[in-house]
Amino acid sequence: MEEKKTFDKNSIIGFALIGLILIGVMYMNPNEDIVPEQDNTDQVETNTSTDPVSTSKQTPKRSQENGIASNLQDSVNSELARRDYGAFAYSALQDFAKDDAVTTIENEVIKLEISNKGGQIVEAKMKQYDTYKGNPVYLIKDGNANFNIEFETNDGRVINTSDLYFEPNLTTENGNQVLTMRAKVSDLEFLEFYYGLESEDYMMNFRIRSQGLNSVISSDQANLSWKVKVLRKAKSISYENRYTEIVYLYEDEKDDYTGQGDEAVEEDESIDWIAFKQHFFTSVLLTDTPFEKGKMTSLNLVQDEQIDTVFTKNFLAEVPLKLNNGEFSETMNWYHGPSDFDVLSSYERKLDEIVPLGWGLFGWINRYIFIPFFGFLSSSLPSYGLAIIVMTIVVRIVLSPITYKSYVSQAKMKVLKPEINEINEKFKDNAMKKQQETMKLYSKTGVSPLAGCIPALLQIPVFYALFQFFPSAFDLRQKGFLWADDLSSYDVIFEWDAYIPLVSFAYGNHVSLFPILASIAIFFYTQMTAGQNMQQSSQPGMPNMKVIMYFAPFIMLIFFNNYASGLSLYYFISNLITIGIMLVIKHVIIDDKKILAKIEEKKKKPKKKKGKIGQRFQQIMEQAAEQQKKKQEDKK
Numbered sequence: 193m194e195e196k197k198t199f200d201k202n203s204i205i206g207f208a209l210i211g212l213i214l215i216g217v218m219y220m221n222p223n224e225d226i227v228p229e230q231d232n233t234d235q236v237e238t239n240t241s242t243d244p245v246s247t248s249k250q251t252p253k254r255s256q257e258n259g260i261a262s263n264l265q266d267s268v269n270s271e272l273a274r275r276d277y278g279a280f281a282y283s284a285l286q287d288f289a290k291d292d293a294v295t296t297i298e299n300e301v302i303k304l305e306i307s308n309k310g311g312q313i314v315e316a317k318m319k320q321y322d323t324y325k326g327n328p329v330y331l332i333k334d335g336n337a338n339f340n341i342e343f344e345t346n347d348g349r350v351i352n353t354s355d356l357y358f359e360p361n362l363t364t365e366n367g368n369q370v371l372t373m374r375a376k377v378s379d380l381e382f383l384e385f386y387y388g389l390e391s392e393d394y395m396m397n398f399r400i401r402s403q404g405l406n407s408v409i410s411s412d413q414a415n416l417s418w419k420v421k422v423l424r425k426a427k428s429i430s431y432e433n434r435y436t437e438i439v440y441l442y443e444d445e446k447d448d449y450t451g452q453g454d455e456a457v458e459e460d461e462s463i464d465w466i467a468f469k470q471h472f473f474t475s476v477l478l479t480d481t482p483f484e485k486g487k488m489t490s491l492n493l494v495q496d497e498q499i500d501t502v503f504t505k506n507f508l509a510e511v512p513l514k515l516n517n518g519e520f521s522e523t524m525n526w527y528h529g530p531s532d533f534d535v536l537s538s539y540e541r542k543l544d545e546i547v548p549l550g551w552g553l554f555g556w557i558n559r560y561i562f563i564p565f566f567g568f569l570s571s572s573l574p575s576y577g578l579a580i581i582v583m584t585i586v587v588r589i590v591l592s593p594i595t596y597k598s599y600v601s602q603a604k605m606k607v608l609k610p611e612i613n614e615i616n617e618k619f620k621d622n623a624m625k626k627q628q629e630t631m632k633l634y635s636k637t638g639v640s641p642l643a644g645c646i647p648a649l650l651q652i653p654v655f656y657a658l659f660q661f662f663p664s665a666f667d668l669r670q671k672g673f674l675w676a677d678d679l680s681s682y683d684v685i686f687e688w689d690a691y692i693p694l695v696s697f698a699y700g701n702h703v704s705l706f707p708i709l710a711s712i713a714i715f716f717y718t719q720m721t722a723g724q725n726m727q728q729s730s731q732p733g734m735p736n737m738k739v740i741m742y743f744a745p746f747i748m749l750i751f752f753n754n755y756a757s758g759l760s761l762y763y764f765i766s767n768l769i770t771i772g773i774m775l776v777i778k779h780v781i782i783d784d785k786k787i788l789a790k791i792e793e794k795k796k797k798p799k800k801k802k803g804k805i806g807q808r809f810q811q812i813m814e815q816a817a818e819q820q821k822k823k824q825e826d827k828k
Contacts, residue, residue, distance in 0.1 A: 277356065278345055280356050280357075280376070283358070283376045283377075290309075291308075295360040298369070299390070299393065300391065301393070302319060302528060303319060304317075306373060310339070310340070311353065312338070312339040313339065313526075314333075315330065315332055315333050316475070318530070322670070331420075337419065338354055338417075338418075339418050340353055341414050341416050342414060342415045344409070345409055346410045353375065359374045359375075360372070360373055361374070367391065370386070370387070372386050377404065378404075381403060381405060382403055383400075383401075383405060384400070384403070385398070394529030395525055395526075395527045395539060396528070398477075398526040400513070402520040405518060405519060405520070406517055409519075412518070415511075415513070416511050420468050421505075422470055422507065428681055428754050429501055431663075431756070432471045435663065435664075436471060438458070438468060438488045438490050438509070439546050440458075441545065442460040442461065442463050442482075443461070447542070451490075455490070455491050458488045459486070460486060461486075462482045463483040463511060464478070465478040466509045473529065473531055474529070475527065476525075476526070476543060477524060477525075477526055478525040480523040481523070486509060486510065489507070489509075490505055490507055491507075530666055531664075533547045547664050549563075553657075554653055554660060557657040558657050558661050562657060563661070565583065569583055570667055576667065577672075577679065577758075580762055580765070584762050585765070587654065588769040591651055595774065595777070596777055658759075662759040662762060665680070673758075676761075678757070679756065679757050680756050685704070689701065698750055703753070704754075704757065707748055707752040707760045710767065711745040711746070713768050714744050715742075715745040716771060717774075720771065720774055
């Protein structure tokens, strides 16, 4: 509670009255009544045993003294409460003003504890989910969250609701639990938090309203702040933290997030909801009337991933609340539950944007193809691992025509390799001429070195969509397959406790088998394709296939060691299937002799007239060749 440094006339008057009462008490207890301890003891014994009348005469006097003392204590307490809580001192003097008093509301899926101090949620427990250690999942627990509304009153005070005491009243409306928490100025003047929880629902109705406070509150705006230190719930700190961030919706349809920096701050206007998103769980504050603006701050708390960290990030959201004629009137909702795409999308508030499915085309593929298809497979097959394998097979079969076109292009380049080598040898001292002759050969034969890249580029949206899909698939959480205990986290075949410099930092303190298998499959796949593409690396601007052949498996081995084993399983199966498809294409479908015959036939056909772009390109090449030739002559 904060207080402005202003002259408090009421407090001085109160203390003056207390002083007068103390003087009065001293006056009513004169010095002659005070006798030595020995005499007082004898007198008490005498009065008690032989003089009942005297005893009865003393009773009214003592009762009067006790009443005065009690009134004095009440006055002192009242003045202290008024000093600390201002107009809300009334609530601080009631029986419910206890720091540890809580009221529980719950249904089949969630249990919430709301404290009398602050009227806020101090514990949010998921009933149907456990952490990787087997403990219940808590989104709020042990003081890791704070919800506060700050406003000014007419006596110059700054009131924080987290400091006030609220009176709880738990009732049932239409079979649903309803809890009202009231911080009172009087019986008819109060600030109320309303919590309404329906059966089997993670979404809770939440309202903030007041009654009779227009004569108490001086400002026309209050400031709401919501803070949560996110509790760790997954086995891999780095992996969980990568998907832990603040996500919010603004201007009706735009969504944004704070990202992964050590400290990230975002500010926007017209905020519809704010989500404190963890990897697989989230807390969301929604409003029916958009907040005028909002400031979201995310602070990374994981400084050393080798330490058994309790918290991952510190989230803070700050938004203004407009008062209506000095009264609160805000209708909101509060969600505490899983970051499950199906659950979030069912509320039709665009909460499914919380799940990171990828932007643009990638998100569209996940939303309308992979999520429904995987949902069908997982409900039809006995294992989520089998669902991943079947889904991978289907995807590879669908993409096989693209794989075929890519391989045909590689085969054409392989057939032309002798002629390309001849050109390289003939013009080894003239790079420009070598480039020109090579391009003429490609044009004459109808072969393009980029033809094999284009089909590969067409597969990127699918690959990236799946890269986003598997880490975000809530259904994979704590679902095992073969040696993997949890397909949403890394699998382990060997681990150690000691910190090994560089190794522990880049690779971790464990060995995952699925990334190793995927790396081996990628290595064999790149070896198969490198033989046909190796000559392309000699062309300017073409990638070095030897580097790619070893770099890709290495990245898979290191980078995916801490990733979801479901994703590594997908890449392993996908590359196995791709290798099989390419072997079939190579030995059954593709005939190098037929390809060579088509190329020779293409050479004999009349050369088509180039378009304007082609002509312009040829002119540029000729000019460049002339300049190169002139430079060589000048050197001589």
